[in-house]
Amino acid sequence: MTYGTADLGDEGAGPKSTLASTVYHQLRDDLLRGVLETESKLRVEWVVSRYGAGASPVREALNRLASEGLLGRHDQRGFFLMPVSAEELEELTRTRCWLEERALRESIAHRTAEWEEQLVLALHRLARAPRRLPDEPSSNNPDWERLHRSFHRALIAACRSHWLVGFCDQLSDQASRYRLMSQVSPAIERDDLGEHRLIAERTLDGDADGAVEALLSHYRLTAAMCMERFAQDEQVRAGAGKASRGRK
Structure with a gap:
């Protein structure tokens, strides 16, 4: 693999x-x-x-x-x-939700003090990192990207399956380009840090159903913002096509 x-x-x-x-x-x-x-x-x-x-x-x-x-x-x-598409995003999000739900439930069921400490630390580090670069507000901070990945990895680190963690990592890679697209969707507001805190709090409380709900809602909101971007791009293409036909 x-x-x-x-x-x-x-x-x-x-x-x-x-x-x-x-x-x-x-x-x-x-x-x-x-x-x-x-x-x-x-x-x-x-x-x-x-x-x-x-x-x-x-x-x-x-x-x-x-x-x-x-x-x-x-x-x-x-x-x-690789081209991005609404169809691939839908399949990717669905598959990621399936696998990470299982991984998160397993991690909560087999929790250890060390795992809890690492999750708290991962959230703390993520909260302290600025998401955007000060000199380039439209660009993500590479440190934030790394810490964001570490947080999501920490969530499922106690699932006792390196295979499952590996599959989740691969899906996370594939989702990265879509997540970048979601950041330029002005139609939907979100509180990134609040979402991550809620996921962590429910996880640490041992609320498996609540933690899964928060995690999957987090991924689905990202997908919805990407879909909004796809719709905007389609409107732009349709408008350009009409303008082109009108000049003929």
């Missing part, structure tokens, strides 16, 4: 593999942060130039990301960013 996380080491790796791993982590971070959204195709030459590595480690990194589903790959035609 290939995990979507960057936790797995490169034991016994030589210089080439180490360089490929470095490119992989840099490229993966940029993909998940939406930095490469304007690049529909990722040519090896372009990646070589951007990340300052040779063609061989770049191809290794691109193939690794494609095996995780973070990139698409055409035979003989290179790599490309």
